[in-house]
Amino acid sequence: MDIIHGHAKIDPPAGVPVWDIDPYDPSVMMDQAAFSSELLKKGPFAYIPKYSILVCGRYDVVREVFSDWKRFSNAHGEGMDDLKLVPNWRPPSVVLEVDPPEHARTRTAIQQSMSPKVAKGLTTLLTDSAEKLIVSAMANGTVEAHTELCEQYICNVFPQIVGMLNRDDAKAKDYGLMATNAFGPENELRRSWQVAGADANAWINEQTKRENISGSGFGRTVYDFVDNGKLTEEEGRLVIRSIFSAGLDTTIAGISSALLCLAENPDQFEKLKNDPALARPAFEEAIRLITPFHSLYRTAVAETQVAGIKIPKYAKILCSLPTANLDPEQWDSPEKFDISRDLRRHISFGYGIHSCVGMHVARAEAEAFLSAFARNVEHVELAGKPVWRPNNAVQLLAKLPLNLTPK
Secondary structure, three states: OOEEOOEEOOOOOOOOOEOOOOOOOHHHHOOHHHHHHHHHHOOOOEEEOOOOEEEEOOHHHHHHHHHOOOOEEOOOOOOOOOOOOOOOOOOOOOOOOOOOOHHHHHHHHHHHHOOHHHHHOOHHHHHHHHHHHHHHHHHHOEEEHHHHHHHHHHHHHHHHHHOEOOOOHHHHHHHHHHHHHOOOOOOHHHHHHHHHOHHHHHHHHHHOOHHHEOOOOHHHHHHHHHHOOOOOHHHHHHHHHHHHHHOOHHHHHHHHHHHHHHHHOHHHHHHHHHOHHHHHHHHHHHHHHOOOEOOEEEEEOOOEEEOOEEEOOOOEEEEOHHHHOOOOOOOOOOOOOOOOOOOOOOOOOOOHHHOOOOHHHHHHHHHHHHHHHHHHEEEEEEOOOOEEEOOOOEOEEEEOEEEEEEO
């Protein structure tokens, strides 16, 4: 077996077009809408020779690949590297990078720790934090909303939700960027963040230990599973690390994108102001339109077929969630931001047994923030051009200058 870019090299299957594109070129990563438009024209799959991977974006194809773990494994890694073939920079996630039966045991611990009931109990913490940040930010009129609102909000609340005793915003953000960029190939982004995030990696490994987790928060619930013999001590720490890394940048990205969409669509912001209960749909629509994870992989563990295409064993398949969420076969006017549309089908949180286990908390965080935003802000508009940050896995803003007028 030949190895290329950390996974098995494959030839293009019959009937699959060869697409000479680099999905990790910064210009491509920062214009996912253009990438998605072209991918949808290619058919069920395209073959990218630079990385010897398949890529899919049609809604029905992505759902099939995501939903069938017996054919398309997570245990080989959700990034480009095949974790069964090459060493990784960290131990594999005991949640994201395992398949049944091991997966059920660790996922159960998180499901109970981050259940809808738990998420509902966070309302006061989330609302109070959002209100203070938004009211304070409006004192200056113009705010750099991505860093001063969205990053600050999640960095305030998420460590408390986890139960981490020692907060360090800089290291938390560095670790998140190192983890997400590691989903891609061994490019400059990945290399630079592995160097920049080395201290953050050591920090997160220490802060997820039992002695650095408080008596409240979902981290303590995870360690209860350890005490009951359902997880080992190391598995408990790795579960907390996985959720911390998965719950930071993606939620920040989703809330930032929601603010961008509201600033660009004043009619939709009027709807939200008139009915703050639309905060949840506004978030769901924003992450459909600008899906946080732009690239997640599955690995074919046997020769199989999807949409009439033969998929070779060990093929790495890049699943483009933004493309699936813009598929015109599933959505009317998919490029339009409409908070009143039916959003039950979007797959921004994945699909199948590996769908985002922290989605209830992410939704609670976003709903509290956007509700507070609607209650306190009379008018929002862009104060400059948004700036996107290249990232090997996540559509993430770097700057979002907004003018905010208080009510």
